[in-house]
């Protein structure tokens with residue numbers, strides 16, 4: 527097991543952040559703002575220079591284009607170094623990370639923020655025959671296929687919110703296609719009656735056929751097989767059901783859960799390797815009401831908290847426990863409709879929800895807000911960021 531506090535090194539303390547998604551960028555920008563450059567050297571490794579707006583991947587899957595958000599450009603303001611490359615291994619004993627199998631980076635503190643991918647290993651055939659929204663190639667490849675399709679059937683597997691958003695977007699942008707949404711649960715199952723009914727009516731209006739209570743057991747080149755052996759024919763299958771973390775953490779000997787996520791203590795440090803912080807989708811972070819499920823909503827606060835904790839630890843103080851409460855579930859229903867369910871901190875639905883144009887505006891504001899937030903955080907030294915804690919927005923202080 528590694529030491530729980532940073533080791534004294536001759537030069538600046540080396541913080542290596544793996545992954546520049548929503549959580550990793552929050553950690554990088556907050557850390558740079560909260561520490562002195564002479565004391566701390568922050569390096570961020572990411573597969574590509576362009577920030578992947580995962581919240582918009584269902585839109586990218588229908589060919590919509592977005593502004594280029596350049597990670598090195600933003601990090602230049604902070605003094606953090608950027609390394610473009612694919613992380614291939616972590617050696618948690620030697621405290622090194624291999625990038626592109628050719629380069630080795632050393633760290634004193636590691637921030638593990640590699641996100642998650644769709645779990646296509648869940649059923650036979652999904653890996654080979656289904657599209658996913660993952661990464662920069664998944665959504666554009668699907669967009670290309672849909673654009674060439676002309677007519678036919680698209681089956682979207684997974685009736686969680688990613689599946690709902692994808693099915694609605696495809697039906698909205700490609701009215702000539704038949705879209706079927708297949709999954710175990712009713713779409714919007716976690717919402718209140720009003721929001722759920724609104725969501726279902728919107729899917730009906732868009733012509734999306736819903737098959738719920740129908741787990742998919744296999745994906746074929748031309749359709750999917752349901753439990754009970756019924757098949758649903760499809761020209762294209764999009765798989766959105768379930769996520770898993772990269773196997774790197776488990777291979778490095780970090781304690782992980784059944785989905786490969788790094789199990790953290792209350793302060794977001796790995797329970798087996800306290801010099802590793804795990805944040806965002808790739809971390810299994812327990813709160814009083816259960817383990818956080820992957821959202822940008824919770825991922826960004828985990829990045830801020832890790833940065834605050836590292837800054838505190840470098841000053842010889844103890845990191846504080848992370849506390850988070852959910853506050854909303856915004857769901858787009860094509861380009862002109864949406865529903866927003868407000869939630870209690872444990873993610874159960876409140877009575878309030880937004881629908882229609884107001885919800886569209888709200889959802890767009892949420893989706894667009896991370897990058898301006900990083901800009902703000904990177905420029906304001908030790909800025910207080912506001913995050914929901916226990917349902918109330920509270921200023922995060924690092925208490926120097």
Ligand SMILES: Cc1cc2nc3c(=O)[nH]c(=O)nc-3n(C[C@H](O)[C@H](O)[C@H](O)COP(=O)(O)OP(=O)(O)OC[C@H]3O[C@@H](n4cnc5c(N)ncnc54)[C@H](O)[C@@H]3O)c2cc1C
Pocket residue numbers: 544545546547548549550571572573574578580581582583584611612613614639640641642659688691772805806807808820821822823824825856857
């Ligand atoms: C279509 C869709 C809509 C969504 N809508 C919402 C929403 O409305 N609200 C919400 O809160 N959440 C939403 N989510 C979930 C949200 O996108 C994720 O929870 C969030 O992206 C997690 O952030 P992260 O930083 O942990 O991971 P990511 O954002 O996935 O970032 C991980 C980064 O690590 C990089 N990476 C991964 N492996 C490697 C490697 N080996 N080497 C180098 N780099 C690597 C990736 O390229 C990426 O840049 C949505 C997800 C999808 C797919």
